[in-house]
Amino acid sequence: MENALIETIYGNLKGLKTSQTKQLKRLYQQRLPQDCLTTPEFAQRLAAISTEIQENICAYVNRRGQVMRVGVGTPRETQIPLLELPRYGAERLCGIRCIATNLKSESPHTASLTAMAMQRLDALVVINLTGSGFERRGGGATGYVKETYYAHLIPQSDRPDRNDSEPIYWQLSPPLSLDVLTQQNFLDLVEGLEEEFRREYIALDVDADRDRVAIIGLQTQKMSDRAFADGIAELERLVDTAGGEVLQVLSQKRTQPHPQTVVGAGKVEDIALAAQTMGANLVVFDRDLSPAQTRNLERQIGVRVVDRTEVILDIFAQRAQSRAGKLQVELAQLEYMLPRLTGRGLAMSRLGGGIGTRGPGETKLETERRTIQQRLTRLQKEVNELQAHRSRLRQKRQDKDVPSVAIVGYTNAGKSTLLNAMTNAEVYAEDRLFATLDPTTRRLAVNHPETGKPFNLLLTDTVGFIHELPPALVNAFRATLEEVTEADALLHLVDLSHPAWENQIRSVMKILSEMPSTPGPILLVFNKLDRVESHALERAKEEHPQALFIAASDRIGLETLRQKLVQLVQWNG
Structure with a gap:
């Protein structure tokens, strides 16, 4: 069962022959030296398979040199789901590099580079192919390979200061021969980058006990610029009150919210990129999210997503001191969370710590829906008793x-x-x-x-x-x-x-x-x-x-x- 899982081929498999699928699966048996981006033999093997099936392919390799994922398609189409990647924060890379073929013999697309940044890959290697394979000149280091590129993330201090365009998160090499590419010292590269990332991260004086938050605002046609700005400013204060640190505010104007992700697909990608490069561990939206929207956003962004209501509930959970206050906050939290259990699992494992997760009292947030409903019934009864008690005091x-x-x-x-x-x-x-x-x-x-x-x-x-x-x-x-x-x-x-x-x-x-x-x-x-x-x-x-x-x-x-x-x-x- 484990081997079957390891040898899964991802991406678009339509039209592949059984023999071609077997070739792709054999890539999992390859082992690369730890200090090389790739080897000539491995690059040529990827290029040969890609030329035969006439599809781009990607191999994801960890720092031990093991191929851990093979996909048919571009780096954007075969990227690892962000929730499955290790979360080291802005001071680390994810420990995985992508080696991709490119049939069109052109420089890497921005979409591929963006996918690298979103996943915080160690590096992206792109192997441009000669086309049909008949242009080979004697095999060896030339073979199917026309030219190569490699790209990696760069520290914030090294990013170009370009106020008239989007920020640049990566550095792309000029076209290189395969021989030159394979002589690059991969370990020196990633260790040097992580040292710079770590130095910048420490310089930010980051408090480990505070959530690192990206705030997302959506301005619809019915909302004036002033009202929107006031709402975002208030949400920033709410996040600060809840114990979070706002790293960045991203906004979008739309006629109405997207039914699946609130903001558009391009903006979701921008949010994911910003969250990964800043090391944000929480994304807060300025409006209520449906359970489906929350699931879709978390899957695409790769970090926990909460809405404005969850932030307010969290503040109430922290502020409640009396038994009556804790009772009412617990009731509010459970009433809010109960319809949102679908898709998160009955264990409610995401409620482990941080903004939107705290709650007073003895609530076991891993209980099943039925148990939570029973708890709600008891809390409602206690609130009714509290209501009657206060009514008697007022009457006196x-x-x-x-x-x-x-x-x-x-x-x-x-x-x-x-x-x-x-x-x-x-x-x-x-x-x-x-x-x-x-x-x-x-x-x-x-x-x-x-x-x-x-x-x-x-x-x-x-x-x-x-x-x-x-x-x-x-x-x-x-x-x-x-x-x-x-x-x-x-x-x-x-x-x-x-x-x-x-x-x-x-x-x-x-x-x-x-x-x-x-x-x-x-x-x-x-x-x-x-x-x-x-x-x-x-x-x-x-x-x-x-x-x-x-x-x-x-x-x-x-x-x-x-x-x-x-x-x-x-x-x-």
Whole structure:
């Protein structure tokens, strides 16, 4: 069984005779010296078979000199699937070279060179043939071979600085005779290249604990340039918050997403090439991917592919501290992953570490679909119990006739900072997306603006919103989001220093409008006044004359806000 697998011939076998197939299989028995790109004998044998079957053929050889793959077709048509190649990263080559014949007697195509770069091959050797074989001149080192080329990847520092064209990842030799080619020292070549790759990799100060990420954005006709740029910038922040390092952002404009790969075939190839040459171990798309799209992309790119929702879920998994928060995050992750098990195997082996793979609690991510469904049922029951418990707590507060205000807003608008500034709550606050997940309620004592008597209300910090909040999170966090719908009034906090604050307002209002019950009156409050330029402040005041403007971190405008909150809840009552 093992020998049959080893002697598999890949590529286009249509029309081959049994004897020709046997000749191709015998190539697996060849052994090349470790320090040679190829030998004259092996090159001539490839050339003879290729001339006889009138097809290009490729032999893939490891550094021990063993032929490990034989294919009929060009290097692009016979390349090794990227998921089957060893993943060493940008500091190593894959340890395999390709020796290919070319019937057309021309310089190597860009497609073949691109295939070499995508696989991070040690080298690509192209043997141009004389054509029919009758032009041979005495056999030996000439024989069927007209001329040869060899190509290899080059370190980034050696790449030509060509701003007007695509980056050049490789170096191609001039036409060489077979004798000259076989005298090249192969081991010196690859060891020298890997030393340069390793030196560049170390110079990047790469953190082994951080995912190396390529972000992919698709701009459709319905999306403005500004909205697209804002979405990509937000995704970069999400990746950073999740613990990833963004190496590059690639984008494409299409009328609509490709049904199989989101972006076009050429762009998928560009992504694969960029991922291999940069050493990226994760590709993140700026939109939700179907299970089929994820499978297709991973197969063609050769690294793990996740979408925006998986990044957000991963952040929630890291941020959840309380039992309730972990419970809701686990529920959201399993609800999201369950329909995506098909094609990944029931073992869910890809969930082993890194962005999009973490989860709190005791979830065994290797369990079968049935077990996961049972776990989902239990989690739903616990969330329902949590929902009922919080409902009882809210009822007790209402019985005491203490009005409540929920702070809502886009993630990182400063909600926790505001709660701390107004109530000394000491809630964890950080300049990161989704810094806090668990709702925190504190009593706020203020003086009545008319009577001067002490007046109490409850202020609740809620989970941050985001554009296109994943439905799995909305469902799982319904117990938390009820703090919003049951509040007597809402304080909608906006980060005025963010360039897309207008879109963030619309996103929050859209989420609020989709909640099962209508929230109370909403007070619009612009935060981070200390970081805003004058023209942005004037525009906000012009568009929202009834809004308040504060700087929670510097406690600017908080007294006015207190008085306004009293008026808001009294008017609502």
